[in-house]
Amino acid sequence: NAGVTQTPKFQVLKTGQSMTLQCAQDMNHEYMSWYRQDPGMGLRLIHYSVGAGITDQGEVPNGYNVSRSTTEDFPLRLLSAAPSQTSVYFCASSYSTGRQETQYFGPGTRLLVL
Amino acid sequence: GQQVMQIPQYQHVQEGEDFTTYCNSSTTLSNIQWYKQRPGGHPVFLIQLVKSGEVKKQKRLTFQFGEAKKNSSLHITATQTTDVGTYFCAGRKGGSEKLVFGKGTKLTVNP
Numbered sequence: 774n775a776g777v778t779q780t781p782k783f784q785v786l787k788t789g790q791s792m793t794l795q796c797a798q799d800m801n802h803e804y805m806s807w808y809r810q811d812p813g814m815g816l817r818l819i820h821y822s823v824g825a826g827i828t829d830q831g832e833v834p835n836g837y838n839v840s841r842s843t844t845e846d847f848p849l850r851l852l853s854a855a856p857s858q859t860s861v862y863f864c865a866s867s868y869s870t871g872r873q874e875t876q877y878f879g880p881g882t883r884l885l886v887l
Numbered sequence: 888g889q890q891v892m893q894i895p896q897y898q899h900v901q902e903g904e905d906f907t908t909y910c911n912s913s914t915t916l917s918n919i920q921w922y923k924q925r926p927g928g929h930p931v932f933l934i935q936l937v938k939s940g941e942v943k944k945q946k947r948l949t950f951q952f953g954e955a956k957k958n959s960s961l962h963i964t965a966t967q968t969t970d971v972g973t974y975f976c977a978g979r980k981g982g983s984e985k986l987v988f989g990k991g992t993k994l995t996v997n998p
Binding site: 804806808813814815816817818821823829831832863865874875876877878879880881 | 893896918920922928929930931932935975977984985986987988989990991
């Protein structure tokens, strides 16, 4: 199993550009989520999904869109990048809530918005 | 909304000393999880606690979940340089799908 994979590892954007951060898992996990990590702020939940076709907002959803057309993939879209979105983005997956929820994180995408 | 407070923010210890980080929630949690993140790495799941008053051990690490299910702690006995990293707690409110993380405690160990 590859676990949770994320691409790209690094990205530099100009303000106003759009891009998609890719996340995939091969563990047949129902629950997937996106976090951003900023210094001193811990991990903040952006969006999450409890299964294919179902998504919901986390703590900091503004400026981001997600979709979950398959169990494996959960892309995160930045519609119009802003410097405030400079961060490290982590995707995570686990079995559904209510079970032992070992949550696996991807290696992260480091995004710089100029 | 749900908040999870974690203290201290930083902790520096000499190798061999003990270390404890504390997590407090404003609401009752259905479960709490602990993660470790090494510098430059991604969070790695350590454990999940579900029951009121639960205590679990992993070698030198002891995890506790409070009786009211609003607080938790991670204690490391006799720290080693391999324990360096940031430790996060994350809690889920009953009935909620959202996992809320504390801001973490960054542990440094002086050899």
